[in-house]
Amino acid sequence: MPRDEKRPTPIRTDGTAGFFDAAKHGEFMLQHCGNCDQFSFTGYRYCPNCYAKTEWRHSDGIATVKSFAVVTESSHDGFKKLLPYAVATAVLGEGPTLSLRYDGEAGNIAIGQNVKVAFQDNGPDEATPVWVAL
């Protein structure tokens, strides 16, 4: 694949190793704080609520769409092929909010609808999370 057609892939950090390890085999994880029992998704080690150390914990990845945009123009060759594509901000059942591309017909997404995290296999690179219809 020509270099410009390759879409960017996520960049692992020490703090997100647990997330990307699980992503490789299709499992979605959130950070959980054993001290205050809150979920978070900062990618930094400590809980943004109480600053205790967090651990990665399985999530079903089900979220409710808060808003979305339908991208109709891109100067990135890797995304031009996908136009028009939707991007959605959705609130996970555990609390954190996440913005990802919606892997499906852009016309099928609506505010209030439930979506679910899935992963795109990027071979040797990190897997990319996307929303899919539930």
Add this chain to the structure above:
Amino acid sequence: MTDMGRVYGQSAMDFAVQAVALALDDSGLDKNDIDGLLISGGLCSYLNMSDAVSMHLQKALGMQDLKLVNEMNAYGATAASMLQYAALTCASGQTDAVVCVFADAPLQENPTAGYGTAINVGTGIESLNGPSGILNAATQFAMAARQHMEEYGTTSEHLAEIAVATRAWATMNPFAQKRDPITVTDHQESRMIADPLHLLDCCVVSNGGIAVIVTSLERARDLKQPPVRILGWGQGHPGDRDDRMIHTGARMSGLQALQMAGAELDDIDIRQIYDCFTYTTLVTLEDYGYCAKGEGGEAFSNGRLGPGGDLPTNTGGGQLSGYYMWGMTPISEAIIQTRGQAGERQVPKHDLTLVSGNGGALQYHASLVLGADI
């Protein structure tokens, strides 16, 4: 301020030096009168382009033994924050005269990469935007606008009214990049960028530089230009608060700025609002309290913001039609209007101006109340 827009052949650092030279000349101050320097870069700084504005500016300006130097960053809220910091150091006696500079040169004559691909990738969780196809601010502000539409019934035609009013001002500004009048139909027929935002909902991109010198009122009164007073300021940074896209930091920062200035919204003659997109103007004015929450679509239609309207706003064409110097765009036009130097677009009553600076995807906000020396 330097020439704006498609000005090629010099870097952001070159624009910064040029802007400082112009500001010194404009004020009548000598380079040696400056004892503070606050620096802010735009796209070039975030894209690591060559000769982006940086701390090296002090060297480029040949300034030594300054009492204050800082490179500041709150994205679009930086410029107003720089003026606040400069005013505090002048008021405390730490400095006599501080020059606040913004410069950028992202436009290339023969572009090698579009702004659309020009994202600050980040690492870890922050690196998910690029792979998700969230490659520019338009995508994020499209989601913000849609949320407002869903919650309050705002329409694309409402946003068009803001684009049209802002362009009407730009037709009278020789610095503005887009000077041909537009209609609501032009807006509606302009191509979609990120639904619901059309091309004419988006700001321009510019090369250029702006420098503002802050000093004491006593000193300013002896200089070449009519003083512009910094009467109030405030900041309000929602961070990642879940509803920040429709309830912005403008409310918190605007209330503080007005209170400090001892002014009411009704006392404000002119509004200079950070307008990266039409929606930003709408939600900022709404959160400042110019209408009941959610009613901005109707409230700011029918030319109310444009020339001859009762709420003159973004009188130089803003960033939508004027020039994209981040938070310096609204500040520069506020200064021009307050001095009474806006030519055919001069607003008759120009004693008090409310200025906003909005950063990131609505995470950061700073406000100023600027006034004439009356």
